[in-house]
Amino acid sequence: MSGFLKEFRDFAVKGNMIDLAIGVIIGAAFGAIVSSIVDDLFMPLIGIVIGGIDFSALVIQVGEAQVRIGLFINAVVKFTIIAFVLFMVVKFINSLKREAAKEPVETTPAPTKEEVLLTEIRDALRAQNRI
Incomplete structure (x- = not known):
């Protein structure tokens, strides 16, 4: 069991595991910032x-159900921003x-x-030996 x-x-203290944990924490913080930028700005x-449309309150009523299209639009905008930043x-x-791979x-x-x-x-000696 001790093995x-x-x-x-x-495994847990390897650099990859720690890097992954740091990435998840920073990603969560970045997600909160993006949410604030999208929702508040x-x-x-x-x-x-x-x-003058308030997207967070934009709702389509279908029978008894409410389709919150505004929240979906907010989520799409957030995803687009995060995807673009990750792409960059x-x-x-x-x-x-x-750059590092260039030899x-x-x-x-x-x-x-x-x-x-x-x-x-050398060339002169070759020339003498040919004569």
Whole structure:
């Protein structure tokens, strides 16, 4: 049993698990911020622009049921904002990965004076042996 607990402890304290937990916490906080932006800023302004409609109170009555279309529209706007931000984050991370993956272009350095002289000597000796 202690092997199982050790394995679980190793799993729980690995960087990936901690990173995931931090991501979930930050995501929840970001979701709250987006909710506030949509509910308190965007939707009231959009409501004013289209004639003073309060989206949170926009309801369609179907028989006894109330279809809260305004809350659905708010949810769609929130999703769109969060999806766009996540898209931009992933796009930025991918661009960083591409930059890191680029291999430096190797340039051949110009030959030194000694290399040039040795090449000339080699060529001269070859020319003498051909005659």
